[in-house]
Amino acid sequence: MINNSLSFLIKCNLTTQVWLFNCPEGCQNTLVQNQIKIHQINNIILTSLEIDNISGIMGLLSSLSLSCRVQQVNIFGPPGIFQYLQLARKYSQTTFRYSLKIHIIHYGYLTINKHYLLYANPNDPYKHTFTYILLESEKIGRFQLYKAHNIYKLQAGPIYGQLKNHKRLIMPDGSIISGKYFTHQPTMGLKILYLKNLRAIRLSAEMLCKLTQLIYKNINEIYEL
Structure with missing residues (x-):
């Protein structure tokens, strides 16, 4: 004091x-x-x-x-x-x-x-x-690793970080995936x-x-x- x-x-x-x-x-x-x-x-x-x-x-x-x-x-x-x-x-x-x-x-x-x-x-x-x-902005939800690796067969790498930040990506087959579906609720x-x-x-x-x-x-x- x-x-x-x-x-x-x-x-x-x-x-x-x-x-x-x-x-x-x-x-x-x-x-x-x-x-x-x-x-x-x-x-x-x-x-x-x-x-x-x-x-x-x-x-x-x-x-x-x-x-x-x-x-x-x-x-x-x-x-x-x-x-x-x-x-x-x-x-x-x-x-x-x-x-x-x-x-x-x-x-x-x-x-x-x-x-x-x-x-x-x-x-x-x-x-x-x-x-x-003092207000802190909401935090992005935890990344769903199982969904990305086992269901969508995405290889680990920088793509995981982009998905966690809710980026939209175009895959080699032309499909578009959105990162907001790979994280839990904020x-x-x-x-x-x-x-x-x-x-x-x-x-x-x-x-x-x-x-x-x-x-x-x-x-x-x-x-x-």
Whole structure:
């Protein structure tokens, strides 16, 4: 536990990217203790502009400049984050060796990459704090090896990978086969909900529907996808 701020990581094993939610004081020390390399952090998501959530962000951004492997860092935050970073950068006389993109969150979906979406819903009319939902795209079903090898007599090779990705292929005899018939039903991706606290918040049915992980205040964890 760093402090009373909610700070956690989501590490994607598919892309090796790390998404950092909030950056309190002592954040870098916690990353080192958990053997997280800071150059893997490509996205920083701020749930509010409270000092407990942003006090360590300039130190982290400065440390990222020391790594030659960092090309771009995205910061997602509520209105006011751009002005805060401008002033902090001016008075600390800090320069960044990478491209820093600041995304001002208002409402709706944000595309992180082709596999994940971030949904932001403000908790108040002034957009000071947000409820976040991280949505993972559905996963392709398990490949039916028996059907491909024993029934259709398809030889093992790259063709199996193309069928698993639901490609349509023309066989030597002129017949057309579709990969969607060689996989089981797709499985639902993860749905992770962030809440600042569990009190005095009215949740819509859409947010709680098919929830796989609930994250709320006073928890510091690392999650792997």
